[in-house]
Amino acid sequence: MNVRAARLRLKTRTFTALAILSSVFGNFSLSWGVRQVGSLVSLSPLTYVRAMFNPWVALGVSLLIVWLFSYMTLLSWADLSYVLPVTSIGYVLSALAGKMFLHEDISHWRWAGILCIVAGVALVARTAPYRSGATP
Amino acid sequence: MKWMLVAVIVAATALAELLQAMAMKRHGEIRDFRPGALGRLAALLARNKFILISFGALAVSFFAFMALLSVADLSFAVPATAASYVLETVLAKYLLQEHVSRGRWAGAWLVACGVAMLSL
Numbered sequence: 001m002n003v004r005a006a007r008l009r010l011k012t013r014t015f016t017a018l019a020i021l022s023s024v025f026g027n028f029s030l031s032w033g034v035r036q037v038g039s040l041v042s043l044s045p046l047t048y049v050r051a052m053f054n055p056w057v058a059l060g061v062s063l064l065i066v067w068l069f070s071y072m073t074l075l076s077w078a079d080l081s082y083v084l085p086v087t088s089i090g091y092v093l094s095a096l097a098g099k100m101f102l103h104e105d106i107s108h109w110r111w112a113g114i115l116c117i118v119a120g121v122a123l124v125a126r127t128a129p130y131r132s133g134a135t136p
Numbered sequence: 137m138k139w140m141l142v143a144v145i146v147a148a149t150a151l152a153e154l155l156q157a158m159a160m161k162r163h164g165e166i167r168d169f170r171p172g173a174l175g176r177l178a179a180l181l182a183r184n185k186f187i188l189i190s191f192g193a194l195a196v197s198f199f200a201f202m203a204l205l206s207v208a209d210l211s212f213a214v215p216a217t218a219a220s221y222v223l224e225t226v227l228a229k230y231l232l233q234e235h236v237s238r239g240r241w242a243g244a245w246l247v248a249c250g251v252a253m254l255s256l
Contacts, residue, residue, distance in 0.1 A: 027205075027214055034206040041137060041203045048199050057202075091215045098211035106211050113253030114211070117218045120246030123239055124221055 008077075015074040016086055022067040024093040030060030031102065084125035088118045139255075141204040142216045148197035150223040152190040157232060159186035212254055219251045 033056030034040055040047055051057050074083055091114050098104040159181065168174075181187045204213045225244040228234040 027210060030202065031205045031210040031213070034202055037206065039203075040199075040206040041141070045199075048202060051202065088218075091218065094214040095211035098209055102210055104209040104211050106209075107256070109253050109256035110211060113250040113256070114215045116250030116253060117215050117247050118250075120243045120248075120250055121218065121221065123243030123246060124225070126239055126243070 012074070012078055015070050016078075016083075018070040019067055019074055019083075019087055020090050020093065022063045022070060023087070023090045024097055026060050026063030026067055027094050028060075028097045028101065029056050029063060031098070033057035033060055035102075080125065082125075085118075085122035088121040088125075091117055091121075138204065138208045138212070141200050141207070142219065144200040145197050145204065145217050146220045146223055148193045148200065149217070149220040150227055152193035152197065153220075153224055154227050154231060155186040155190035155193070157228075159184050159190070161232075162186075216251055216254055218247050222248045222251075 033054045034051060036056065037051045037054050040051055042048075052061065071083070071087070095104075095106060095111070095114050099106050163177075163181075163184075201213065201217065204216075208216075222244045225236055225240060229236045
């Protein structure tokens with residue numbers, strides 16, 4: 001039983017890390033790519049299709065597909081009330097990636113807003129219905 | 137322009153999740169997780185108009201997110217999309233008639249305040 005519990009814990013941690021990292025690096029890569037492409041504000045689908053040929057955009061989209069599958073896989077056994085707050089740390093990591101690699105200027109208000117959002121998501125998750133069975 | 141794109145992302149995401157919730161509630165709880173049964177479920181859902189419209193809404197949301205990233209900071213765009221929690225809570229309460237606890241309202245308000253602070 002202990003071996004099973006340890007394996008479940010390892011599986012949960014691996015998929016949680018995969019979901020967070022693929023989301024943060026996916027968004028970062030997408031952001032880096034679309035900055036090279038230029039403004040994408042357009043109603044024409046061709047603008048977006050053309051942007052997909054940028055390698056950073058393509059990498060970002062691929063990583064976000066990895067995120068979607070790892071997130072859905074994680075939800076198949078872990079509680080939403082565990083998954084939501086843990087993955088919301090991605091908001092903070094995305095901001096850090098923006099600051100460190102894209103040299104974004106983040107005001108105190110923006111940091112406070114991000115922390116407020118993480119706290120809000122954690123509170124929403126606390127009240128989310130529990131799935132019976134597995135514990136992370 | 138930034139906030140207009142955030143509004144499109146939030147509205148499209150909330151619409152997609154609302155339609156998925158409606159479709160899955162009509163379908164009923166999934167109890168059979170064998171690969172064959174999941175394949176039949178996927179085929180059934182692929183013909184469901186709620187699910188198809190929800191995929192269209194998700195595509196709109198993703199392209200609007202790409203457009204937002206091209207005109208706004210990453211540290212603004214990612215947290216701003218969390219505003220969808222607020223709209224989803226309101227829609228769950230009034231359209232799906234779900235019971236929304238005080239804790240969940242408080243969480244949604246915190247998210248809303250956080251998103252508002254991003255603009256300061």
